[in-house]
Amino acid sequence: MQRGKISFGKIQLNVNKAPSEPKANENPGENEREESSQAGSSSGGGGFKKMDKQQMIRQIxxxxxxxxxxxxxEVMGISGFGRKAAKVFDxxxxxxxxRITRPGLDRNKEDPTQKADEKTEEEEEDVIGPLPPVPAEEKNKSTKDDASKEDSDDDSDDDDSDDEQSLAKRIPYTHEVQMQHGSRAVLALAGDPSGARLVSGSIDYDMCFWDFAGMDSGMRSFRQLQPCExxxxxSLQYSVTGDMILVISGNAQAKVLDRDGFEKLECCKGDQxxxxxxxxxxxxxxLTSGCWHPFNREQFLTAALDGTLRIWQGLKAKEQVQVIKTRAQGGLRTNAASCNFNRDATLIAAGCVDGSIQTWDTRKMFVNTTHCVRGAHQKGSEITSIVFSYMGQQLATRSNDETMKLWDLRQFKQPLHTWTNLFSRYDTTDCCFSPDDRLLVTGESLPKDQTEANLYFYSTRNYEEVQRIPVSNSHVVKTLWHPKLNQLFVSCGNGTIKCxxxxxxxIRGAKLCVVKSHRKRQPMEMVGVSQIITPHALPLFRQEKSRSSRKKMEKARMDPVKSKRPDLPITSGQGGRVASSGGTLSSYVIRNLGLSKRVDDDQDPREAxxxxxKDAAENPxxxxxAYKQTQPKAIFSEKLPADEPVTKKPKTEADK
Known part of the structure; x- marks a missing residue:
C-alpha cells in the first residue's frame, strides 16, 4: 500500500486517490469541501494562507x-470500515x-423450512456460530435415538467388561511358585516398592532376602541373617524409596536396615x-507393630505393649518425636496390637487389645482421638491388622475373634460388613486390599477338621465371597498383593512362601525366576575309609596315625610332587639338566651368540x-x-760339520 506523503516545504498532501463522482447518499457540501481542499493542496505555494486552521485540521x-x-x-477483506464506510454502506x-460467493443462501431464502436438511457437509464446516433452530419434533426424535444408541453401547460395554474383567479373573493365581524360608512360621513379609526384592522374617529369628533378578528356578535367598539376635x-516394611527396611522384633527396640541388611539405626530403650x-x-x-510414613523416607511409627505409639524422625535421633497414648473406655491404659498410616498421612489408626479402633489426626495434637469405636471387635482379642484402602475412604480390620470387618471413615460408627468363621492363631495375621480396592484378601489358620488352609477373596461392593484358594496344609499368616507386580505372596506356618x-x-517378579534353569554342580565321589588300629603290627603293615587337616596340608606343602612346585633355576648342570648360560645378560650373549666354541685363553698360540x-704338510x-706348477724347488743350506769353525762368532759376555 502506498501511503500519502506530508512534506513541509510547501504543504503537499499527495494522496493516491482517484477522483470519484459524488454518490447519491453523500453530502454535496462535503464533496465540495474535499474538492476545494484538494485544489488548495495541489496549488503550489500560498495554499497554507488561503485555508483557515480548522479546515486544515479537518483535512488532515x-x-x-x-x-x-x-x-x-486490505487486512480484513471488507468493503468499508469507519465513518465514511458507514455512509456508503449498501x-x-x-x-x-x-449470493455470488454462497449460492446456497438463495435456496435457503426461497425455502427456509428445508434450510438445515439441504446443507452439504462442506457448507456445515464453513458455518461459524450457532446453527439454525431445529423443529421440536425432530429434536426430540434425534435425542431419543442418540440416547438409545448410548444406552445400547453402555450396556454392551458393561457386559463385555463384566465378561472379560470379572472379579474372579482379576485375581492372579493361574501359576504358583514356592520359596522355602525355613521350617518355622514366617510372621513377616514385605516387598520392595519397585518389585525387585522381597524380605521375610520368621519366628526362628532369621531374616531372608530374595532378589527376583538374581534367582533361578531353585528360588533360594541370597542372604540370611539374624538382625535382632x-x-x-x-513385622517388616520397606520405606517409600525402598532403600531402608524397618524391622519390628520381639524386643523393645526397633531397627532400621539398609537394602543389603546392614544396620543403620537402632531405637533407644526407655526407662522401665x-x-x-x-x-x-x-x-x-x-513391640507389636510398625510402619513407615507414606511419603517421608525418614519417619516411621511403632507400637508396643507399653500402651504407646511412638513416631520416630531421622536416622540419627536418639529419642522419639511424638508419643501417642492409647486409652481404654475407663481411661486406663490399653495396648495397641497394630497401627498404620493412611495413604496421605493425615490419620494414624491403631487396633487395641480391648477391641477398640482409635484414630488420630496428624495435623493436630495427639491428645484426643479423631475417631474412636469401642467394641469394634471382641474384647481381649488382638486386632492383628488394620489397613487403609488405596482410595483412603475405607478401613479393614482383622482380629483373632475369627472376624474381618470393613469400615467406612465417613460413617465410622458401624462396620459396612463383617465376615466370620476366619480362624486365626497368630497375632500377625493380616488382610490387604487389591490394587483397585474391589477385593479384600485374608488368610486363615488351619482348623482341626480341615486338611488345607485357604486364602479368601471378598468383594468390597456386594461383600460376597469371590474366590477361595487352598494354599497349604499349614497356617496362612501373611498376605501381600504387590500393586506393581500384580502378584500374591503368602507366608505359611511351615516356613514356605508361595507366590x-x-x-x-x-509382570516381572517371580516370572523372571521360573524361566532360569538351575545349574547343577558336578557330583564329587567320596570314598570312606575305615581306620583299623593295629598297635603291635609290623612296620610294613602299620597305619599312620590320623593327623589334623592342617598338619596334612603343611606336609603336603613341603612335598614338591604333591604341591606341584615348579622347577627352580640352576646355575650349573644338575639332575640331567645343563645350564645353557650364566645368570647375566652379557654372559648369555657371549656364550650363545658371540662364540660358537669355547676358547682357552691360557694355551700357547705357537703350540696351537x-x-x-703335520696335517698341513701331508694334506696341503x-x-x-696354488703354487704347485710355478713354485721352484726349495734349496736349503747343508749343515756344517761340528769341527768347522763358524764364520762369525757372536760376542759373549766373557769376551768382553
Whole structure:
C-alpha cells in the first residue's frame, strides 16, 4: 500500500486517490469541501494562507482516516470500515455479493423450512456460530435415538467388561511358585516398592532376602541373617524409596536396615521404672507393630505393649518425636496390637487389645482421638491388622475373634460388613486390599477338621465371597498383593512362601525366576575309609596315625610332587639338566651368540698353530696347491760339520 506523503516545504498532501463522482447518499457540501481542499493542496505555494486552521485540521484527519480504513480493508477483506464506510454502506450490494460467493443462501431464502436438511457437509464446516433452530419434533426424535444408541453401547460395554474383567479373573493365581524360608512360621513379609526384592522374617529369628533378578528356578535367598539376635521377627516394611527396611522384633527396640541388611539405626530403650510413658525416650515393652510414613523416607511409627505409639524422625535421633497414648473406655491404659498410616498421612489408626479402633489426626495434637469405636471387635482379642484402602475412604480390620470387618471413615460408627468363621492363631495375621480396592484378601489358620488352609477373596461392593484358594496344609499368616507386580505372596506356618501370579496380567517378579534353569554342580565321589588300629603290627603293615587337616596340608606343602612346585633355576648342570648360560645378560650373549666354541685363553698360540703343521704338510689345502706348477724347488743350506769353525762368532759376555 502506498501511503500519502506530508512534506513541509510547501504543504503537499499527495494522496493516491482517484477522483470519484459524488454518490447519491453523500453530502454535496462535503464533496465540495474535499474538492476545494484538494485544489488548495495541489496549488503550489500560498495554499497554507488561503485555508483557515480548522479546515486544515479537518483535512488532515480525513486523510489519516482514509489511510487507516484502506489498510483495514486490505487486512480484513471488507468493503468499508469507519465513518465514511458507514455512509456508503449498501445492504443490497452486500446481499448480492453473498449470493455470488454462497449460492446456497438463495435456496435457503426461497425455502427456509428445508434450510438445515439441504446443507452439504462442506457448507456445515464453513458455518461459524450457532446453527439454525431445529423443529421440536425432530429434536426430540434425534435425542431419543442418540440416547438409545448410548444406552445400547453402555450396556454392551458393561457386559463385555463384566465378561472379560470379572472379579474372579482379576485375581492372579493361574501359576504358583514356592520359596522355602525355613521350617518355622514366617510372621513377616514385605516387598520392595519397585518389585525387585522381597524380605521375610520368621519366628526362628532369621531374616531372608530374595532378589527376583538374581534367582533361578531353585528360588533360594541370597542372604540370611539374624538382625535382632534371639527375638522373633514380627513385622517388616520397606520405606517409600525402598532403600531402608524397618524391622519390628520381639524386643523393645526397633531397627532400621539398609537394602543389603546392614544396620543403620537402632531405637533407644526407655526407662522401665518411670510410670509416665511420655517421659521416656523409647519403648519399654515388646513391640507389636510398625510402619513407615507414606511419603517421608525418614519417619516411621511403632507400637508396643507399653500402651504407646511412638513416631520416630531421622536416622540419627536418639529419642522419639511424638508419643501417642492409647486409652481404654475407663481411661486406663490399653495396648495397641497394630497401627498404620493412611495413604496421605493425615490419620494414624491403631487396633487395641480391648477391641477398640482409635484414630488420630496428624495435623493436630495427639491428645484426643479423631475417631474412636469401642467394641469394634471382641474384647481381649488382638486386632492383628488394620489397613487403609488405596482410595483412603475405607478401613479393614482383622482380629483373632475369627472376624474381618470393613469400615467406612465417613460413617465410622458401624462396620459396612463383617465376615466370620476366619480362624486365626497368630497375632500377625493380616488382610490387604487389591490394587483397585474391589477385593479384600485374608488368610486363615488351619482348623482341626480341615486338611488345607485357604486364602479368601471378598468383594468390597456386594461383600460376597469371590474366590477361595487352598494354599497349604499349614497356617496362612501373611498376605501381600504387590500393586506393581500384580502378584500374591503368602507366608505359611511351615516356613514356605508361595507366590501366585498370572502369565498375562503379572509382570516381572517371580516370572523372571521360573524361566532360569538351575545349574547343577558336578557330583564329587567320596570314598570312606575305615581306620583299623593295629598297635603291635609290623612296620610294613602299620597305619599312620590320623593327623589334623592342617598338619596334612603343611606336609603336603613341603612335598614338591604333591604341591606341584615348579622347577627352580640352576646355575650349573644338575639332575640331567645343563645350564645353557650364566645368570647375566652379557654372559648369555657371549656364550650363545658371540662364540660358537669355547676358547682357552691360557694355551700357547705357537703350540696351537704347530699342532696343525703335520696335517698341513701331508694334506696341503690352501697355499701349496696354488703354487704347485710355478713354485721352484726349495734349496736349503747343508749343515756344517761340528769341527768347522763358524764364520762369525757372536760376542759373549766373557769376551768382553
Amino acid at each position: 484527519e480525513d486523510v489519516a482516516e482514509d489511510l487507516e480504513s484502506q489498510h483495514l480493508k 445492504i443490497n450490494e452486500q446481499i448480492e455479493k453473498a 534371639n527375638h522373633p521377627i514380627r 521404672y518411670i510410670s509416665d510413658m511420655s517421659r521416656t525416650k523409647g519403648h519399654v515393652a515388646q 501366585y501370579y498370572d502369565e498375562h496380567r503379572s 698353530i704347530l699342532k696343525y703343521a 689345502y690352501w697355499i701349496a696347491p
